[in-house]
Amino acid sequence: MTQTTAPARGPAPPRAGADVTGRTPWPLAVPAGIAILFLLLPLAAMILRAPWRDLPQILVDTQAVAALRLSLETATTATALSILFGVPLAWVLAKAHFPGHSLVRALVTLPLVLPPVVGGVALLLAFGRLGLVGQYLDRWFGVQLPFSTAGVVIAETFVAMPFLVVTVEGALRSADLGLEEAAATLGSRRFATFRRVTLPLVAPSLVAGSVLCWARALGEFGATITFAGNLPGVTQTMPLAVYQAFETDPPSAVALSLVLLAVSVTVLALLRDRWLNPGTPL
Amino acid sequence: MTSKFSRLHRAGTPRAGTPLTGEPSDPSAGQRHTSTASARALQADVGIDRGAFRLDVQVEVEPGQILAILGPNGSGKTTLLRALAGLLAVARGRVTVGGQVWDDAGAGIFVPTVDRAVGLVFQDYRLFPHLSVLDNVAFAPRARGATRTAARTKAIAVLHQLGLSDLTDRKPGALSGGQAQRVALARALASDPQLLLLDEPLAALDARTRLEIRAELRRHLATFTGPALLVTHDPLEAMVLADRILVLEGGRAVQEGTPSAVARRPATEYVARLVGLNLYTGTITDRATRRIELDSGGALYAAGHDPSDTDARILPLNGTRMLVALSPTAISLFTHQPDAGSARNVWSGRIAGMELLTDRIRIAVDGQPDALVDITPAAVAELELHAGQRVWLTAKATEVTAYPDPGHSPVIL
Numbered sequence: 001m002t003q004t005t006a007p008a009r010g011p012a013p014p015r016a017g018a019d020v021t022g023r024t025p026w027p028l029a030v031p032a033g034i035a036i037l038f039l040l041l042p043l044a045a046m047i048l049r050a051p052w053r054d055l056p057q058i059l060v061d062t063q064a065v066a067a068l069r070l071s072l073e074t075a076t077t078a079t080a081l082s083i084l085f086g087v088p089l090a091w092v093l094a095k096a097h098f099p100g101h102s103l104v105r106a107l108v109t110l111p112l113v114l115p116p117v118v119g120g121v122a123l124l125l126a127f128g129r130l131g132l133v134g135q136y137l138d139r140w141f142g143v144q145l146p147f148s149t150a151g152v153v154i155a156e157t158f159v160a161m162p163f164l165v166v167t168v169e170g171a172l173r174s175a176d177l178g179l180e181e182a183a184a185t186l187g188s189r190r191f192a193t194f195r196r197v198t199l200p201l202v203a204p205s206l207v208a209g210s211v212l213c214w215a216r217a218l219g220e221f222g223a224t225i226t227f228a229g230n231l232p233g234v235t236q237t238m239p240l241a242v243y244q245a246f247e248t249d250p251p252s253a254v255a256l257s258l259v260l261l262a263v264s265v266t267v268l269a270l271l272r273d274r275w276l277n278p279g280t281p282l
Numbered sequence: 283m284t285s286k287f288s289r290l291h292r293a294g295t296p297r298a299g300t301p302l303t304g305e306p307s308d309p310s311a312g313q314r315h316t317s318t319a320s321a322r323a324l325q326a327d328v329g330i331d332r333g334a335f336r337l338d339v340q341v342e343v344e345p346g347q348i349l350a351i352l353g354p355n356g357s358g359k360t361t362l363l364r365a366l367a368g369l370l371a372v373a374r375g376r377v378t379v380g381g382q383v384w385d386d387a388g389a390g391i392f393v394p395t396v397d398r399a400v401g402l403v404f405q406d407y408r409l410f411p412h413l414s415v416l417d418n419v420a421f422a423p424r425a426r427g428a429t430r431t432a433a434r435t436k437a438i439a440v441l442h443q444l445g446l447s448d449l450t451d452r453k454p455g456a457l458s459g460g461q462a463q464r465v466a467l468a469r470a471l472a473s474d475p476q477l478l479l480l481d482e483p484l485a486a487l488d489a490r491t492r493l494e495i496r497a498e499l500r501r502h503l504a505t506f507t508g509p510a511l512l513v514t515h516d517p518l519e520a521m522v523l524a525d526r527i528l529v530l531e532g533g534r535a536v537q538e539g540t541p542s543a544v545a546r547r548p549a550t551e552y553v554a555r556l557v558g559l560n561l562y563t564g565t566i567t568d569r570a571t572r573r574i575e576l577d578s579g580g581a582l583y584a585a586g587h588d589p590s591d592t593d594a595r596i597l598p599l600n601g602t603r604m605l606v607a608l609s610p611t612a613i614s615l616f617t618h619q620p621d622a623g624s625a626r627n628v629w630s631g632r633i634a635g636m637e638l639l640t641d642r643i644r645i646a647v648d649g650q651p652d653a654l655v656d657i658t659p660a661a662v663a664e665l666e667l668h669a670g671q672r673v674w675l676t677a678k679a680t681e682v683t684a685y686p687d688p689g690h691s692p693v694i695l
Contacts, residue, residue, distance in 0.1 A: 182408035184395040185367055186473050188425035196421075200412040 043261070050258050051251040058255040066233050067241040068259060074149065074237060075217035078156035079164075082213050086164040087206065091194065093165070094172035112162045119158055120226025127154065127227075151228035152235050156217035163216050167209030171202040211271055215264065322380045324477055324509040328365045329374030329387070330358075337361050337533040338374070343509035343526075350512045350524030352544075354552060358533040359513040363479050366511065367402050368395035379477045379509070401475030405482040407466040409454035415465050416441070416450045422473030440472040444502060460491040467502060478503075478510040484519055496522055517556040521545065529553050547685050548607060560608040560653050563687055566598050574604050574684055580650030582606055582677070583626040584684035603687040610644060610656040612681035616674040617665050625676035633671045636662070647673060 024032075051058065059065065093105050111119055127134040127145045137143040145151045175198055183193040199206070221239040228235040230244065238260050246253035322345040330337045337358035343349045351359045364370040366377060368384065371392050377385040379400075384393045409418050420437035424430065441447055446464055454462060463483060470478060483499060484492045500523055503510055514520050520527050521541040529537040529544065529552070537549040548554035554561030564576040572584050584606055598604065620628065631649020638644075643662050645655045653675055667673075 176408075178404065178406065178408045179410060181369060181395075182402070182404060182410075183421070183425070184369075185398075185400055185402040186422035186425055186469065187396050188421070189396055192425060196425075197410055197412075203412075 046254060046257060046261070050254050054251070055255050055258075058252040059259070062241060062245055062252050062256060063232055064238075064241065064256055064259060067236050067238050067256070068263070070149070070152070070233070070235075071218055071237040071239075071260075072263075074152045074156055075160075075214050075220075077153045078160055078217040079210055079214040081153070081157045082161040082164045083206070083210060086161045086209075086213075087168055087199075090165045090168035090172055091198075094169045109162045109166055111159055112166065116159050116220065116222030116224075117226055120155060120223035123155060123158060123223060123227040127151075146227055147229040147231065147235060149228075149234055152224055152237060155223040155227045156220045159220050159223050160213040160216040164206075164209040164213040167205050167212060168202060171205030172198065175201055207271070211267070215267070218260070218263070322476065322508055324366070324377075324379050324511065326362075326366060326377040327375035328362055328372050328377065330361055330365055330370060331373055332361065335533060339528075339530060339533070339535050340375075341511070341528060343511055345508050346506070347526065348503055348510045348512060348524045350514055350520035350527045350541075351530055352514055352517060352520045352527050352553075352556070353530035354515060356532075357530040359515075359530050360481060362530070363402075363481055363511070363513050366477065367400050367479055368393060368398045399474065399476040401470030401473050401478045403463075403466045403470050403478075403480045403483055405485055407454075407462045407486070409457075409462060409465060409469070411454050413453075414450065415446070415452050415454070415457070418454065418465060419469045419472045421469065426473070437468075437472055440468050443505075444468045444471075458491070459487045460495050463487060463495055464498070467499070471502075471506065476508050478506050478508060480510070480512045482514055482516075483512065485514070485516070499523060517545075517553075546607070547605070547683070549605070554607065558610060558654075560610060560613075560651075562606040562608075562651050564604055564606055566600055566602045566604050566684070569598070569600055572679070572684065574606055576606070576651050578651050580629055582608070582651070582682050582684075583679040584682040585626075585679035586681055586683040598686055604684045605687045606682060606684045608653070608677055608682050610654040612677055613653055613655045614676045615645065615647075615655050615657055615661075615665075615667075616676070617667075617671070619674050620676060623676065624678065626679040627677040627682065628674065630672060630674045633667060633669050633673060635669060636667070647675060649675065 089108065093101070093108070124131060124146060126132050127137070129135065129138050129144055129146065134145060137145065145154055179197055179201070180193050183197050188196065218237075219239055220237070221243065224235065224237060225240055225243075230236050230240045232241075236244070238256060242253050242256045242260070245256055324341065324343040326342075327340045328337060335356075335358065339358070339362060341349060341351075341362070351362060353359045361370065365372050365385070372385050372387050374387050375385075376383065376387065376389075379398075382393075383389070383391050384398055385391065409415075410421065413421065416434060416437050419440055420430075420433040423433035423436045428436065438447075438450070441450060444464055444467065446461070446468055449457065449461060449465065454465070457465060463486070467480075467483075484496055487495060496519065503523065512520070512523055514523075524541060527537075527539065527541055527544045528535050529549070531550060531552055537544060537553060544553060545557045548557055548559055548561055551561055562574075562576045562578060562582070564574040564582070567573050567575045567581075573581055574584055575581050584604075614625070619630070629649055629651070631647040631652070633645055634648045634652075635646045636643055637646070638659075639656070642656045643659055645657065645662075645667065647653050647655060655675060
């Protein structure tokens with residue numbers, strides 16, 4: 001912005017090639033600055049107050065590695081399930097016409113706004129040992145989802161899948177219908193067109209939706225603790241470990257939080273360059 | 283639109299009431315029933331309602347022939363094209379290509395687009411942005427079951443044929459408009475269509491590229507052996523590219539004929555304006571002098587005829603409704619009443635407007651009748667012409683052509 005060589009005589013005239021639309025007006029600049037501070041300050045506090053010296057020992061004592069591994073595994077599995085079922089769902093919501101379409105759409109995206117704890121309760125009523133479906137799973141197959149690692153995946157998928165569905169549906173909705181028409185004139189049937197034309201075109205949105213979904217699953221707390229409990233090594237994911245550590249030994253909670261922060265930043269950085277830049281050509 | 287869609291029974295037998303031809307020109311065409319045309323022709327009778335708009339048009343295109351559908355926006359030409367491609371079903375009528383029924387509202391037959399061997403070049407090309415030129419062109423063979431290698435071999439051959447070999451690896455985003463147009467044509471041709479449809483193929487190009495691509499397109503279209511149909515609002519495009527022109531207005535065919543015939547004898551004001559002629563309707567009042575009283579006021583002597591015109595020697599009876607065509611370049615303009623001259627048609631009016639064309643100025647004159655007059659910029663400067671000025675117009679009777687008004691039925695020239 002400022003140039004050291006420029007004489008300090010009021011605002012310098014815009015140079016050739018510079019943006020001449022003007023400076024950001026202060027009613028926008030000031031709140032924006034406050035917002036940036038508000039978002040960054042807690043992170044800064046965490047980094048400043050972290051028990052850096054004892055970090056390795058704390059991570060060993062709290063079984064952080066096991067919790068982290070469980071978190072990464074369940075979040076990734078939940079994301080895979082969300083893609084497998086969520087993308088077809090997004091296609092149906094975007095392209096198919098059937099009675100009750102808008103109702104289904106509203107219900108499917110309900111977990112977006114539903115408090116996760118409520119989601120956990122609902123999951124228990126459905127898949128718990130005495131639940132609507134759960135009793136038969138138990139009686140017929142001997143499968144018990146609550147308080148198992150599979151339960152963690154179910155809880156995370158329930159909460160995170162709508163993020164993927166909504167993102168991909170939006171992309172499919174705005175995808176160029178003309179290209180699908182063109183594919184039809186070239187003899188391509190609907191599923192082939194989906195696979196060879198539509199899906200590649202919405203790939204950036206699919207990746208963005210998957211990242212959102214994965215991040216949401218990684219951070220999932222309420223539904224998980226309600227439905228799957230907090231058993232170290234089985235259902236205790238990182239957020240649960242942070243919560244538990246905070247009750248007994250706050251410094252180790254900070255240490256665990258740092259690990260989650262590092263994972264999130266790493267994923268964001270890895271994906272950002274390739275996929276999340278707006279305007280990146282396919 | 284009919285809701286009675288059903289798949290075509292492919293190797294169907296000729297249906298009752300369908301005439302059979304004695305000599306199918308292409309034995310591979312499967313079914314051998316057509317009416318009078320050869321077995322690979324397009325025969326379509328398309329009736330579609332879209333809200334208040336009603337499209338009813340018959341087209342017939344022989345193999346190797348190119349028919350241009352010329353019409354203003356909203357005339358139904360794109361609707362017709364979409365019906366032929368199967369993107370719309372006809373509400374009335376029937377579409378057959380190469381003897382196969384593609385759509386028949388009466389019989390409840392509708393072959394969906396994917397099962398029609400139709401090549402459609404879209405106005406906006408619609409190339410797949412994520413695929414290379416090669417894979418775009420290989421798309422149709424691949425979709426119809428060819429292996430990856432076979433599809434690419436086919437695509438390479440078509441690209442080579444159209445002189446596009448060096449674009450193979452590019453993505454559509456890296457193509458110029460003209461290149462994209464050629465690739466779109468290659469992609470359509472690579473599907474081995476029985477019917478080729480082009481929707482305003484040159485409309486998206488700038489004027490300079492259009493000129494270049496037009497000549498080339500003409501050459502490539504000539505190699506296509508099936509019936510081809512081209513939709514355009516540009517008369518020049520229709521004249522250069524097509525063997526025949528069908529003029530569509532308000533969902534109806536108002537004229538059909540060879541380009542030169544349509545240009546010489548426009549049937550409606552729209553066509554006349556397109557081809558740059560003054561067109562008047564009137565009634566012949568004196569057979570001997572071929573004097574025609576115009577509906578808009580005034581009268582013209584029309585002694586012109588073209589040598590190819592077989593009807594020219596037949597003099598219409600007095601009272602016959604006539605169309606009168608007069609080229610803007612055939613009219614002379616004077617700022618004072620001209621002395622006696624050889625021109626039989628002399629009338630006066632006032633300048634209503636001037637428009638600069640590429641090499642001349644077109645002057646609109648309000649008078650009896652109104653007329654467009656083309657003169658050189660030098661003449662405009664020398665005569666110091668301005669709007670509202672009183673001028674006199676003259677035209678030799680031999681420059682004025684008159685022909686019977688077909689009324690509301692389409693003119694077949």
